[in-house]
Amino acid sequence: MASVPVDVDGAALDALRQAGLRVTNPRRAVLAWLTDHPHSTVDSIGAGVRAQLGAVSTQALYDVLSACTEAGLLRRIEPAGHPARFERRVGDNHHHLVCRRCGRAEDVDCVVGARPCLTPSDEKGFAIEEAEVVFWGLCPDCVRDERPEHEAHHHKEAKQ
Amino acid sequence: MASVPVDVDGAALDALRQAGLRVTNPRRAVLAWLTDHPHSTVDSIGAGVRAQLGAVSTQALYDVLSACTEAGLLRRIEPAGHPARFERRVGDNHHHLVCRRCGRAEDVDCVVGARPCLTPSDEKGFAIEEAEVVFWGLCPDCVRDERPEHEAHHHKEAKQ
DNA sequence: TGTGAAGGCTTGACTCATTCCAGAAGTAGG
DNA sequence: CCTACTTCTGGAATGAGTCAAGCCTTCACA
Numbered sequence A, B: 001m002a003s004v005p006v007d008v009d010g011a012a013l014d015a016l017r018q019a020g021l022r023v024t025n026p027r028r029a030v031l032a033w034l035t036d037h038p039h040s041t042v043d044s045i046g047a048g049v050r051a052q053l054g055a056v057s058t059q060a061l062y063d064v065l066s067a068c069t070e071a072g073l074l075r076r077i078e079p080a081g082h083p084a085r086f087e088r089r090v091g092d093n094h095h096h097l098v099c100r101r102c103g104r105a106e107d108v109d110c111v112v113g114a115r116p117c118l119t120p121s122d123e124k125g126f127a128i129e130e131a132e133v134v135f136w137g138l139c140p141d142c143v144r145d146e147r148p149e150h151e152a153h154h155h156k157e158a159k160q
Numbered sequence C: 001t002g003t004g005a006a007g008g009c010t011t012g013a014c015t016c017a018t019t020c021c022a023g024a025a026g027t028a029g030g
Numbered sequence D: 001c002c003t004a005c006t007t008c009t010g011g012a013a014t015g016a017g018t019c020a021a022g023c024c025t026t027c028a029c030a
Helices: A010-018 A025-036 A042-053 A058-070 A140-145 B010-018 B025-036 B042-053 B058-070 B140-145
Strands: A075-077 A085-087 A095-099 A105-108 A127-138 B075-077 B085-087 B095-099 B105-108 B127-138
Touching (some): A025 A042, B025 B042, B025 B058
Parallel strands (some): A095 A127
Antiparallel strands (some): A127 B127, B075 B085, B095 B105
């Protein structure tokens, strides 16, 4: 199945090649999926990719994601208590809104100006590379479900 | 063993009682340990506590830590890719310096003013509760080990 | 257009931090 | 001193991610 190669933007293909990575169907499909569905978890990326390609091993997904992350094609975000999410928006250091309950993430542009938008007062000898900002809260859907009346059914973790 | 009760500050005892939690030796010992060793992992807290009290089950540690965290006596920090760490400094929203390599954490005072020291430009319908800032980098020890000459032996995760 | 070797994929076992479980024993505090 | 709350033993399960060995594909070069 899926003899037709996955359609993904040329920029992605060039970036793969420039990084010395081969252009394979799993890689094309992962990048294509993340173009349309930023902040996806490995699970939902897997679902999306398999819908196009048929069987793809979980290991392959992890391999693709970590190769692309190391090559700077993807950014991985790891909200505490939730599985990792990936996005193609790299290079600018934007931040994220994350839902405590379901893990859903949204982009937020940098709050205080440009690139290293924050600097600690005392670095304690650390060689600092990056300031990560996460705004924790509840997403609109989970706010609605927080009403105490029917607290029985919690939400399942939103996967994509 | 350990018939002598653990010595911990009165504030901790009061806080326990106010939260409706009983004052037990494991709880005292965990709080005492965290007073002297902020940002400890469960493992290192266990080691410290057991040195004073003798045997304490891992389960009890997790119970104590989650009860105290829920009661607002402790704050849990979960740096991506590292086991959780706990600290007694709660209520002010200070931030953390975290070592990418070994997970060591240090406090950083709030960078841009007071309490909700940051506000996103667009909240996308989220009910935001907190802004978390993490400065990622390498701690002094791990900076030293980064020299490419002898890259064979990585560090073990620093537990306390 | 063919080919081979590096690089990528598959399979399946495995780690690690954490949670859950359930009954029994212990103890803090009214 | 009673009882509800804690902790213990210890086992089992979870979810997310990693490791390892062998097969398959991509692509540079002929």
